[in-house]
Amino acid sequence: MFHYLRNHIQAFFRAIIRVKSNWPSSIIMILVIGITLCLPATGFLLVENASKLSSKIEYEAEISIFLNKSISQDQIDFIQSALEQSPAVKKVNFEPKIKAWEKLQEKLKINSLDAGISENPLPDAFFVTLNTLDSNIVDSLYNDIKVLEGVKEVIIDSGWLKKLRSLLYLIKAGLLVLGALLAMVLTVVIGNTIRLQTLTHQKEIEVSRLIGATDSFILRPFIYTGIFYGIGGSFVTIGLLTIIIELFNRIAFKFESIFGGLIIFSNLTPSKYIFLAIFATALGILASYFSASRSIRTIKNVD
Amino acid sequence: MIKFNSVFKGYPGTKDILQNISFEIDSGELVFVTGSSGAGKSTLLKLISAIESPSAGEIIFDNQNLSDLRTGDMPYLRRKFGMIFQDHKLLFDRTCFENVALPLAINDTTSVDISRRVRAALNKVGLLEKEKLMPITLSGGEQQRLAIARAIVSRPAILIADEPTANLDKKYADEIMSIFYSFQQVGVTVIISSHEAPQSPIQFKEFYLMHGELVKPQDVSLLT
Numbered sequence: 001m002f003h004y005l006r007n008h009i010q011a012f013f014r015a016i017i018r019v020k021s022n023w024p025s026s027i028i029m030i031l032v033i034g035i036t037l038c039l040p041a042t043g044f045l046l047v048e049n050a051s052k053l054s055s056k057i058e059y060e061a062e063i064s065i066f067l068n069k070s071i072s073q074d075q076i077d078f079i080q081s082a083l084e085q086s087p088a089v090k091k092v093n094f095e096p097k098i099k100a101w102e103k104l105q106e107k108l109k110i111n112s113l114d115a116g117i118s119e120n121p122l123p124d125a126f127f128v129t130l131n132t133l134d135s136n137i138v139d140s141l142y143n144d145i146k147v148l149e150g151v152k153e154v155i156i157d158s159g160w161l162k163k164l165r166s167l168l169y170l171i172k173a174g175l176l177v178l179g180a181l182l183a184m185v186l187t188v189v190i191g192n193t194i195r196l197q198t199l200t201h202q203k204e205i206e207v208s209r210l211i212g213a214t215d216s217f218i219l220r221p222f223i224y225t226g227i228f229y230g231i232g233g234s235f236v237t238i239g240l241l242t243i244i245i246e247l248f249n250r251i252a253f254k255f256e257s258i259f260g261g262l263i264i265f266s267n268l269t270p271s272k273y274i275f276l277a278i279f280a281t282a283l284g285i286l287a288s289y290f291s292a293s294r295s296i297r298t299i300k301n302v303d
Numbered sequence: 304m305i306k307f308n309s310v311f312k313g314y315p316g317t318k319d320i321l322q323n324i325s326f327e328i329d330s331g332e333l334v335f336v337t338g339s340s341g342a343g344k345s346t347l348l349k350l351i352s353a354i355e356s357p358s359a360g361e362i363i364f365d366n367q368n369l370s371d372l373r374t375g376d377m378p379y380l381r382r383k384f385g386m387i388f389q390d391h392k393l394l395f396d397r398t399c400f401e402n403v404a405l406p407l408a409i410n411d412t413t414s415v416d417i418s419r420r421v422r423a424a425l426n427k428v429g430l431l432e433k434e435k436l437m438p439i440t441l442s443g444g445e446q447q448r449l450a451i452a453r454a455i456v457s458r459p460a461i462l463i464a465d466e467p468t469a470n471l472d473k474k475y476a477d478e479i480m481s482i483f484y485s486f487q488q489v490g491v492t493v494i495i496s497s498h499e500a501p502q503s504p505i506q507f508k509e510f511y512l513m514h515g516e517l518v519k520p521q522d523v524s525l526l527t
Contacts, residue, residue, distance in 0.1 A: 003411050010408055021396075207392045210354060211453075212382035213409045214375070 011220030018197065018221060019228055029193050029229050034236020036186055037280055040179035041237055041268075042244055047172050049265055050164075063142065064155040065126040069097075071150035076124060079148055083128055088141050090131035097124045123152060186283050190229055191291035194222050198295040205299050219292055226288025230281035237280070238273055304330045304492060305351060305461075310360035312346055319358065320346045321515045328494065330460070333487040333505060336496040338512035344496040345389070347512065348465050351494060352384045353377055382410055385454030387464035391446050393438040399425065399449055400434040406457040424456040425449075428482060444475030451482055461492040468497065476501075 019026045065083075067076065076094070083092045101120040130138065138156060145154050198205065205218050248265045268276075305328040313319035321343045328334055336344045349355040350362060353369055362369045364380070372380060393402050403424055407417045425431045428448035430441075438446055447467060454462055464483065468476035484505055487493045500509045511518050 006411060006413070203392075204394055207394060208405065208409060209378070210381070210386060210388075210392065211406045211409060212378045212380075214378045217378075217409055 007217070008220065011217075012224050014221040015224030015228060018201075018225060022197075022200075025193070026229070026232075029190070030232035030236060032189060033186055033229055033233025033280060033284075034240060036182050036189075037233060037237040037276065038240045038244075040175050040182055041241055041276060043171070043175040043178065045241060045245070045265075045268055047168055047175065048268065050168055052266070062157050063128040063130065063138075063145070064157060065128065065145055065151055066153040066155075067124040067126075068150050068152045069123055071124060075150040079126065079145075079150060082148065083126060083145070086141060086144075088130055088132050088134075088137045089128050091129040093127045093129075095125050095127060097122045100125065183279075183283055186233075187287040190226060190284055190287035193229075194226060194288045194291040195295045197222065197225065198292055198299065202299055205296060215293070215296060218296055219289070222292035223285055223288050226284035226286075226292075227281055228284070229288075230284025231277060233284075234273075234277040234280035237276060241268065304328055304365060306363040307350075308361045308363070310350065310357045310362060312343075312350060312355065313358050319515060321350070321357075321512075324360070324517050326510055326517065328492060328508070330492055331487070331490045332492055333484070333503070333507040334492075334494045335500040335503075335507055335509045336494065336512065337498065337500050337509055339498065342512040343515045344512055345465050347510075348463050348494065348496055351461075352386055352463050353380050382406070382457065383460055385457065385459035385462045387447075387450045387454045387462070387467050389465045389467075389469060391438075391450040393446060393449060393453075395437060395439050398435050398437060399430060399441070399452075402438060402449060403452045403456050406453060410457055420456055421452075424452040427455065428452045442475075444471055444478065447471065447475070447479055448482070451479070455486065459491070461494065462486055464493070464495045466496050466498075468501075 065079070067079070080092060080094060083089050097120050100122045104122065130141075132138065142154055142156055145151055208218055245265050245267050252265065307324050307326050310321060310324040311319050312321040324347065336347055338344050346355065350357055353364075353372075356370065364383075369380070394405070397405075400421055403421045404417050407420060412420070422431060422434065425434055428451050430445060430448055430452060433441065433445070438449055441449060451464075451467070454464075462483065467479050467483070471479065480501060480503075483493050483495060484503070487505065500507070
């Protein structure tokens with residue numbers, strides 16, 4: 001165990017020496033990784049914030065159920081009970097037609113006599129707040145309510161929200177594809193840099209082999225170099241995202257009056273940043289392992 | 304310790320460089336592999352040190368047939384040899400200390416031990432005061448001594464030197480040879496390739512190669 005740890009500590013320090021001795025290209029490599037990862041990460045940040053906004057609206061989405069004018073109290077009670085038992089329903093609010101009529105008159109500053117209306121034209125209604133936007137559940141609920149006796153009309157108020165959610169879902173899928181493509185690009189870029197490093201250290205590799213170094217001994221510092229690139233790149237990404245959020249929030253502050261409220265862009269959660277760092281590090285490890293091991297195999301012993 | 308049984312070595316499309324080589328080297332012996340350029344001396348040393356493998360025949364090291372060894376075991380076998388190459392194979396981007404420390408780092412030695420043993424090896428070859436210098440600043444003879452320090456630092460049972468005195472004047476060559484003799488005196492097996500066997504104060508074996516064949520196998524000379 002101690003031998004294993006010592007081997008890794010030695011490789012770790014050899015990798016630090018190599019990165020330090022070649023610091024300009026190391027910095028460029030770290031910046032390339034950081035900026036490349038920043039592209040899908042920024043997109044993800046936008047989608048995350050848009051999703052949060054849509055989730056907020058989601059809880060205010062309602063189904064409006066208008067009842068027949070001739071509906072009996074028993075039927076109203078039955079419908080209310082049926083709605084309250086549905087797992088998709090968060091809140092049921094019954095509004096009697098008299099109350100609705102009073103509200104409307106108050107809002108429009110009229111009374112029925114002035115308007116020449118002899119009777120209340122509004123029906124009794126239920127306003128149901130949903131706890132889901134799953135189209136299958138909502139459609140099923142819509143169909144169930146529509147066939148209830150005494151129900152005249154059902155209006156789903158969340159159609160546009162569904163479209164927004166679908167759009168966000170599509171963007172998320174697109175970002176995943178973009179992220180995967182950029183990860184491939186990064187693998188190639190890191191791999192190529194590590195391959196060039198193996199060529200720079202070709203003599204050291206050859207000599208080490210002649211005096212008894214195993215391939216894993218030779219390989220380890222290159223893998224640690226890949227890890228450093230990955231970690232460094234993820235720090236650059238985190239820094240860039242923080243700057244982007246700060247800039248956006250400052251700009252959004254100026255448009256507060258136009259939007260009628262302050263839109264604050266929130267940062268990714270720490271767990272997502274940890275995932276980003278792990279992802280970048282894993283990329284560094286994979287790229288350096290495959291590239292260096294392939295390159296080392298091709299380096300023959302010198303005469 | 305080392306036994307060659309009818310060993311051949313060649314490469315595809317070429318005549319065998321070594322043909323039907325058989326000999327035995329015991330522990331603690333001093334051996335000179337001699338012959339003119341192209342006789343196969345370096346190839347023979349590479350076969351002994353497991354850098355190359357034979358086309359035919361068998362090489363036995365400590366009762367172990369080397370052809371039975373897996374590729375992954377080869378690095379561990381090579382650690383038993385201290386190799387001194389004709390062109391030194393020093394790393395010019397590392398200090399003298401770091402060059403000598405390389406076999407110990409490979410052999411998983413603690414940093415305290417590395418420090419102690421590297422200084423002892425440098426002291427043995429008279430380069431202790433140059434430990435922080437880069438090898439490029441050393442003379443040819445000093446570079447050769449540095450290569451010897453790297454070979455002896457891991458206390459190998461066998462020292463193998465490929466023409467260690469080539470390109471050196473007589474003074475430096477005598478210095479280098481005296482270092483090898485001192486190791487043989489303490490029980491290390493020393494195998495040296497050279498165009499001809501030197502005037503040695505101690506007993507040695509000479510394997511004379513001509514066109515890839517051993518013409519004087521097991522010819523023990525004693526020059527005083």
